Amino acid sequence: MSFQPAEWRRHFPLLANHPELHYLDNAATGQLCEKAFDAVTLHELTQRANVLRGTYRLAELADAAYENARRQAATYLNAASPDEVVFVSGTTAAINLVAHAFGEGLKTGDEVVLSLAEHHSNLVPWQMLRERRGVALRFLPLAPDGRLDLSRLDAPISPRCKLVAVTHASNVTGAVTDLAPIVAAARAVGARVLVDGAQAVQHGPVDVQALDVDFYAFSGHKAFGPTGVGVLWGRSEALQALPPFLGGGGMIGRVTPEGSSWAMPPRRFEAGTPPIAQAIGLGAALDWLRAQPWPAMQAHTAGLAQRLIAELAVLAGPTFIGPRDLKQRLPIVAFNLADIHPHDVCQVLDAHHVAVRGGHHCAQPLMDRFGVAGAVRASFAPYNSEADVDALLEGLKDALRKLT
Numbered sequence: 051m052s053f054q055p056a057e058w059r060r061h062f063p064l065l066a067n068h069p070e071l072h073y074l075d076n077a078a079t080g081q082l083c084e085k086a087f088d089a090v091t092l093h094e095l096t097q098r099a100n101v102l103r104g105t106y107r108l109a110e111l112a113d114a115a116y117e118n119a120r121r122q123a124a125t126y127l128n129a130a131s132p133d134e135v136v137f138v139s140g141t142t143a144a145i146n147l148v149a150h151a152f153g154e155g156l157k158t159g160d161e162v163v164l165s166l167a168e169h170h171s172n173l174v175p176w177q178m179l180r181e182r183r184g185v186a187l188r189f190l191p192l193a194p195d196g197r198l199d200l201s202r203l204d205a206p207i208s209p210r211c212k213l214v215a216v217t218h219a220s221n222v223t224g225a226v227t228d229l230a231p232i233v234a235a236a237r238a239v240g241a242r243v244l245v246d247g248a249q250a251v252q253h254g255p256v257d258v259q260a261l262d263v264d265f266y267a268f269s270g271h272k273a274f275g276p277t278g279v280g281v282l283w284g285r286s287e288a289l290q291a292l293p294p295f296l297g298g299g300g301m302i303g304r305v306t307p308e309g310s311s312w313a314m315p316p317r318r319f320e321a322g323t324p325p326i327a328q329a330i331g332l333g334a335a336l337d338w339l340r341a342q343p344w345p346a347m348q349a350h351t352a353g354l355a356q357r358l359i360a361e362l363a364v365l366a367g368p369t370f371i372g373p374r375d376l377k378q379r380l381p382i383v384a385f386n387l388a389d390i391h392p393h394d395v396c397q398v399l400d401a402h403h404v405a406v407r408g409g410h411h412c413a414q415p416l417m418d419r420f421g422v423a424g425a426v427r428a429s430f431a432p433y434n435s436e437a438d439v440d441a442l443l444e445g446l447k448d449a450l451r452k453l454t
């Protein structure tokens with residue numbers, strides 16, 4: 051199937067409303083695709099009712115749409131069953147769920163292994179668990195180019211390790227984690243593996259069975275779906291082994307004044323009214339994304355990132371963070387321009403209608419490792435084009451003229 055970025059762009063209503071905009075902050079939030087927008091609108095106009103409670107026809111329509119979204123998410127992830135898909139509010143909520151539910155079973159002396167490339171969402175919940183349960187945190191180090199250094203996995207992943215929680219791809223360097231050796235090392239000591247997929251899912255369908263991990267978390271808003279919804283996928287057996295995190299309606303088997311029993315997953319982890327419309331929108335987005343020509347789209351975004359990296363090398367002063375080999379990275383490009391503060395660069399770029407992010411990107415340990423307080427980050431989606439790179443480079447030249 052051939053791929054035309056301009057055609058793809060038409061599926062994103064916001065971009066049509068802002069023809070002047072060069073939106074390059076896709077690692078923070080992708081734009082909402084019209085399929086998601088249409089599904090949410092249809093739901094709100096024709097199916098809106100609470101789910102899993104009502105016996106009237108409208109409620110049954112809502113139930114069917116919500117469970118269909120679960121199937122669509124399961125298909126995108128190649129999950130063994132829709133029951134492995136828990137709708138949560140996003141990646142952060144998914145990781146906190148595991149940190150509480152899985153963390154509940156840990157004790158002093160147990161270890162959780164992370165990496166120095168983690169977004170704070172996959173670090174702070176584990177630090178909070180350390181406070182609650184006395185577990186120790188160990189960190190996979192970084193290679194000079196920002197990829198995880200996997201050369202000595204048996205040191206951090208020891209028999210005391212109960213869980214390895216790592217990112218599928220860095221939101222700063224774009225480096226893709228080679229999960230196979232990590233999974234093998236974790237399995238060798240009987241540890242579970244959680245993958246933060248927040249940056250990976252919007253670059254093509256994921257196969258959780260092939261990855262052979264236990265938990266996979268992602269956010270809808272980064273995958274061209276609505277905000278306020280995300281997925282915790284868990285292998286059936288891994289989810290069934292967990293106690294609930296939040297208590298409330300919908301997650302119980304039977305409640306008496308003395309105590310409660312729990313529903314089976316995924317309901318056990320969906321206390322209260324879930325983000326119904328958002329989940330339906332996300333399901334529609336994933337269903338549409340699944341059928342897209344990914345190899346061509348990946349080649350397109352990699353080409354844009356490659357050109358930007360090459361042109362950055364020509365501009366005076368930029369320091370580029372991350373692996374140069376595009377095969378090992380997603381189209382996320384972080385850099386500093388001379389000694390100009392990233393926020394100042396972003397402001398000049400905004401005057402050129404270029405939207406990029408500047409700052410520590412919620413990855414301060416990674417920034418510390420590179421000896422910088424922050425960076426400018428341009429992140430590409432398939433609707434981006436050469437014109438977006440042109441505008442970004444023009445803006446950077448302007449920033450150099452004005453601020454150095």
Ligand code: PLP
Pocket residue numbers: 077078140141142143169171172217219220221246248249269
């Ligand atoms: N993990 C990574 C790698 C991210 O890039 C992000 C968001 O930028 C998150 C987790 C947190 O996602 P959310 O804020 O949607 O929960």
